Amino acid sequence: MAPDPQASPAHQLESFVSGEQVFKGMLLDVRRDVVAMPDGAHATREYVVHPGAVVVVPILDDGRLVMERQYRYPVGRVMLEFPAGKIDAGEPVLQCAQRELAEETGYRARQWAVAGVLHNAAAYSTEVIHLVFARELAAGQRALDDGELIDIALMTETELDAAAASGDLTDAKSLISLMWLQKWRAGAWPLRWFAAP
Amino acid sequence: MAPDPQASPAHQLESFVSGEQVFKGMLLDVRRDVVAMPDGAHATREYVVHPGAVVVVPILDDGRLVMERQYRYPVGRVMLEFPAGKIDAGEPVLQCAQRELAEETGYRARQWAVAGVLHNAAAYSTEVIHLVFARELAAGQRALDDGELIDIALMTETELDAAAASGDLTDAKSLISLMWLQKWRAGAWPLRWFAAP
Numbered sequence: 124m125a126p127d128p129q130a131s132p133a134h135q136l137e138s139f140v141s142g143e144q145v146f147k148g149m150l151l152d153v154r155r156d157v158v159a160m161p162d163g164a165h166a167t168r169e170y171v172v173h174p175g176a177v178v179v180v181p182i183l184d185d186g187r188l189v190m191e192r193q194y195r196y197p198v199g200r201v202m203l204e205f206p207a208g209k210i211d212a213g214e215p216v217l218q219c220a221q222r223e224l225a226e227e228t229g230y231r232a233r234q235w236a237v238a239g240v241l242h243n244a245a246a247y248s249t250e251v252i253h254l255v256f257a258r259e260l261a262a263g264q265r266a267l268d269d270g271e272l273i274d275i276a277l278m279t280e281t282e283l284d285a286a287a288a289s290g291d292l293t294d295a296k297s298l299i300s301l302m303w304l305q306k307w308r309a310g311a312w313p314l315r316w317f318a319a320p
Numbered sequence: 321m322a323p324d325p326q327a328s329p330a331h332q333l334e335s336f337v338s339g340e341q342v343f344k345g346m347l348l349d350v351r352r353d354v355v356a357m358p359d360g361a362h363a364t365r366e367y368v369v370h371p372g373a374v375v376v377v378p379i380l381d382d383g384r385l386v387m388e389r390q391y392r393y394p395v396g397r398v399m400l401e402f403p404a405g406k407i408d409a410g411e412p413v414l415q416c417a418q419r420e421l422a423e424e425t426g427y428r429a430r431q432w433a434v435a436g437v438l439h440n441a442a443a444y445s446t447e448v449i450h451l452v453f454a455r456e457l458a459a460g461q462r463a464l465d466d467g468e469l470i471d472i473a474l475m476t477e478t479e480l481d482a483a484a485a486s487g488d489l490t491d492a493k494s495l496i497s498l499m500w501l502q503k504w505r506a507g508a509w510p511l512r513w514f515a516a517p
Binding site: 132134135136137145146148149150151153155156158160161164166167168169170171192193194195196197198201202239240241242243244245246247248249250251252270272274284287288290293294295296298299301302306311312 | 329331332333334342343345346347348350352353355357358361363364365366367368389390391392393394395398399436437438439440441442443444445446447448449467469471481484485487490491492493495496498499503508509
């Protein structure tokens with residue numbers, strides 16, 4: 124990735140020297156780069172190249188949240204998560220949010236707000252997750268990918284808060300989504316809502 | 321990973337059929353498994369095998385937090401983060417927290433609390449991050465690894481909250497650490513403190 128000069132003091136900056144793709148599978152794209160450290164020494168950096176993702180906080184008119192339970196093989200358990208998915212090549216963030224929400228849950232929203240971004244594995248992945256809120260929801264048909272097994276759970280904020288405190292909610296993007304929801308509800312972190320079909 | 325039966329309803333469970341290591345570098349261990357879906361169909365799962373990590377919330381007597389700024393090559397920017405690090409083979413979580421805090425910041429703590437865990441990339445990594453609190457801190461010498469360039473920043477909770485709202489704090493484990501800190505301060509999510517050298 125191109126370094127962001129604002130966020131990269133010279134005494135910490137690492138610059139690209141050479142690189143190669145060391146694995147390309149159906150899901151993962153893994154690279155190994157040689158980088159120059161600020162003192163000129165070389166170091167190796169291995170990381171996953173990720174297209175970025177969106178997590179959606181879908182708020183029903185009664186305040187309940189549209190959640191998912193999905194088996195996540197790498198961690199060997201069913202995870203409680205907000206709806207989320209990877210960005211297709213060239214796809215705008217809002218469009219990805221609308222697509223993933225509709226495909227995975229069947230819900231469409233009339234009001235949207237883009238809250239912020241998070242980096243979930245900055246030590247070894249380029250992944251950035253965009254946090255998007257959705258309300259004025261209408262239920263509809265969903266369209267799961269082949270082999271995608273997702274259960275829907277409608278939960279109150281209080282239930283979700285208890286799930287976080289008890290260790291039932293451990294998914295990072297979903298914990299941060301809950302945090303952002305509570306900050307917004309408390310009037311601390313405002314959201315700019317806009318209408319989108 | 322062995323599935324957790326409690327968290328794995330039969331209609332979602334995926335079971336191991338065969339597997340291979342597709343990349344082993346200095347940092348990353350990447351596997352590709354064939355799994356059987358609940359309907360018997362086979363699917364491919366690619367993921368990073370990670371030893372697990374610890375993130376530490378170090379609270380000074382005046383309430384400020386010991387934070388780090390570190391260049392993260394995969395995302396091309398300096399990240400604001402709580403101190404964290406990978407668990408060595410066989411290392412207990414508390415010992416890892418004590419070691420990483422001392423190595424990266426020089427601080428030692430007399431009081432500790434283990435808050436919970438989070439999964440930061442459950443779709444493609446086995447990583448689990450243990451969230452540990454530390455207080456009654458004493459400053460000392462740090463011992464950075466060769467090539468490790470970490471700046472220390474002492475920040476108030478208010479400053480950190482503003483950094484999260486403005487997009488300066490985007491690291492997932494650190495946002496969740498801030499959330500947990502605020503929940504604890506508000507009396508919502510209690511911590512069980514214990515003394516450890």
